[in-house]
Amino acid sequence: MLTTGMVPALYADDEKEGVIAAMRREAALVGKGPAKESIWQYFVDKCATNLHIVMAMSPVGETLRTRCRNFPGIVNNAIIDWFFPWPEQALFAVASVMISPDNQLIPQNHREDIVGHCVMVHQSVNDYSARFLQRLRRYNFVTPKNYLDFITCYLRLLKEKDLYILSQCERLQGGLAKIADASQMLTVLNEKLAIQRVAVKEKTIACESLLKEIAQSSAEANEMKVAAQIKAQEITESSKIIVVEKADAEEALQEALPALEAARLALDDLDKTDITEVRSFAKPPPAVQTVC
Numbered sequence: 001m002l003t004t005g006m007v008p009a010l011y012a013d014d015e016k017e018g019v020i021a022a023m024r025r026e027a028a029l030v031g032k033g034p035a036k037e038s039i040w041q042y043f044v045d046k047c048a049t050n051l052h053i054v055m056a057m058s059p060v061g062e063t064l065r066t067r068c069r070n071f072p073g074i075v076n077n078a079i080i081d082w083f084f085p086w087p088e089q090a091l092f093a094v095a096s097v098m099i100s101p102d103n104q105l106i107p108q109n110h111r112e113d114i115v116g117h118c119v120m121v122h123q124s125v126n127d128y129s130a131r132f133l134q135r136l137r138r139y140n141f142v143t144p145k146n147y148l149d150f151i152t153c154y155l156r157l158l159k160e161k162d163l164y165i166l167s168q169c170e171r172l173q174g175g176l177a178k179i180a181d182a183s184q185m186l187t188v189l190n191e192k193l194a195i196q197r198v199a200v201k202e203k204t205i206a207c208e209s210l211l212k213e214i215a216q217s218s219a220e221a222n223e224m225k226v227a228a229q230i231k232a233q234e235i236t237e238s239s240k241i242i243v244v245e246k247a248d249a250e251e252a253l254q255e256a257l258p259a260l261e262a263a264r265l266a267l268d269d270l271d272k273t274d275i276t277e278v279r280s281f282a283k284p285p286p287a288v289q290t291v292c
Contacts, residue, residue: 002076002078003071003073003076019040020040023042027039027043055074058143060141083143083144088119092115092116095118096115098148098152099114099115099118099155103155105158105162106158118150121150122146122147125142126142129141129142
């Protein structure tokens with residue numbers, strides 16, 4: 001743009017024809033020929049006359065020198081306007097505009113202090129840069145662009161921190177709400193727990209009473225078991241005695257059976273006359289007395 005006044009291939013052919021048609025009457029009034037090239041050159045010259053291009057570049061380093069070498073139009077067709085350090089009044093004015101009174105994030109009673117702090121920081125960097133050059137022979141350029149970036153960064157950081165604080169407040173409110181819900185739930189649970197404690201205490205007492213009854217019943221059952229064992233032992237011993245006595249009785253019976261049989265046979269031999277005779281004895285013989 002600085003060298004030729006036109007960016008090549010900026011317009012398509014149909015767009016270029018439209019521009020030429022629109023500029024034909026005006027070009028004829030200023031004495032330009034009817035040729036398309038003349039009308040187009042008139043349009044380009046008029047754009048170059050009315051178009052103002054401002055390029056802001058920092059002189060720090062080799063960037064500006066390299067661009068001037070690669071693009072001669074910067075030197076041949078441009079006017080270099082050097083921006084020198086802003087005075088303190090300009091720094092205050094710029095900061096006062098950028099840090100607007102309408103900014104709700106900055107309290108009005110602190111706004112002037114913040115503006116003064118921004119100016120102080122920028123000026124102190126200039127002072128330390130001069131000391132840096134004096135002691136170490138090294139340049140550190142501080143331009144107005146740095147000042148603008150500093151204020152812009154401060155405002156952006158202020159907004160980010162405000163959003164962060166708001167999110168933390170919302171998080172805190174959510175946490176407090178959860179704590180309140182948990183406290184309410186804890187109260188309800190404590191009430192239920194108190195009721196359950198009473199029920200558990202009653203059931204515990206009932207269980208202890210039941211355990212005592214079970215223990216007493218177990219003791220009585222053990223006593224009855226011991227008595228049953230003793231009784232079973234006595235019955236066993238009695239059974240043994242009965243078996244022995246039964247054997248003795250059977251043996252005596254076997255021994256008495258022949259005598260019994262003989263007596264029965266003897267009875268069979270008795271008749272009525274014998275019985276009458278025995279009855280007539282005033283004193284029966286000893287053998288008869290023994291039988292009777």
